[in-house]
Amino acid sequence: MAGSATNDAAKPLILTDNDTGDKYTLEFSRESVKFAEARGFDVEDVGKYPMTKVPDLFFYAFRKNHRGVARERTDRMLFDDLKGLSPAAIERLLALYTAPFEALVVAEDDGGEKNARMTVEL
Amino acid sequence: MSYAEQFYEAFPYYLSIGMPSHEFWDGDPWLVWGYRKAHGLKNEQRNYEMWLQGLYIHESISVAIENAFGRKKGQQPVRYMDKPIRITPLTEKEKADKAEMARQKLIAELTAWEKRFNKGKSTEGGEQSGGHN
Numbered sequence: 001m002a003g004s005a006t007n008d009a010a011k012p013l014i015l016t017d018n019d020t021g022d023k024y025t026l027e028f029s030r031e032s033v034k035f036a037e038a039r040g041f042d043v044e045d046v047g048k049y050p051m052t053k054v055p056d057l058f059f060y061a062f063r064k065n066h067r068g069v070a071r072e073r074t075d076r077m078l079f080d081d082l083k084g085l086s087p088a089a090i091e092r093l094l095a096l097y098t099a100p101f102e103a104l105v106v107a108e109d110d111g112g113e114k115n116a117r118m119t120v121e122l
Numbered sequence: 123m124s125y126a127e128q129f130y131e132a133f134p135y136y137l138s139i140g141m142p143s144h145e146f147w148d149g150d151p152w153l154v155w156g157y158r159k160a161h162g163l164k165n166e167q168r169n170y171e172m173w174l175q176g177l178y179i180h181e182s183i184s185v186a187i188e189n190a191f192g193r194k195k196g197q198q199p200v201r202y203m204d205k206p207i208r209i210t211p212l213t214e215k216e217k218a219d220k221a222e223m224a225r226q227k228l229i230a231e232l233t234a235w236e237k238r239f240n241k242g243k244s245t246e247g248g249e250q251s252g253g254h255n
Contacts, residue, residue, distance in 0.1 A: 029147060029149065029150075030125075030129045030151065031147040034129060034147075037126045038126065043125075064148070100125070101125045101128060103151045103152045104129075
């Protein structure tokens with residue numbers, strides 16, 4: 001898929017277990033976001049309560065591609081193996097979490113702006 | 123409104139433009155962008171086809187009206203276009219054939235003109251020579 005909208009999309013976060021060689025691709029689908037919200041997860045809480053919400057976010061990020069991985073295992077990976085996530089990695093997970101929503105509302109780039117009354121510059 | 127609620131709200135729209143349910147929920151989140159864009163292109167194409175159909179209808183009615191009310195006695199009836207309107211660009215071979223046809227037509231016209239010219243000249247010359255005699 002090509003296009004400016006998709007070029008800005010966050011790339012999945014890939015974890016590699018150096019002992020076993022297992023790779024985990026962390027990203028979100030609409031189903032996994034729905035799954036997280038159904039369990040009371042609110043993305044806005046990640047900044048407020050990082051100690052509890054980052055592990056939640058981390059666990060939900062496995063659901064799309066590695067549904068069988070249990071919460072205990074993801075917590076172990078996060079706290080014991082990785083010793084936490086860097087701010088950049090958390091930011092990436094947040095971007096991946098919001099992508100299913102952003103993709104629904106992102107504006108088309110095929111000339112629609114020509115007739116628009118207002119434009120946005122970044 | 124939660125994200126999930128917004129997904130449920132958008133879901134029927136994406137189903138209506140042909141996105142399978144599993145792609146919407148489990149696929150790459152940005153697929154929706156592709157489906158939206160494809161839908162826009164499809165609409166444009168449909169709009170163009172409808173416009174083209176209108177053009178054909180306009181042409182056929184114009185021909186019918188011209189033949190019914192505008193044709194003079196003895197005049198050949200106007201014919202509806204014998205080929206569809208071309209909507210795809212010409213291939214290189216077609217371009218070359220078209221250029222060759224135009225060239226042949228020009229040659230034929232010039233040859234005919236030359237013949238007329240020479241005929242007129244000889245007639246004029248004959249009259250002149252006749253006049254002298």
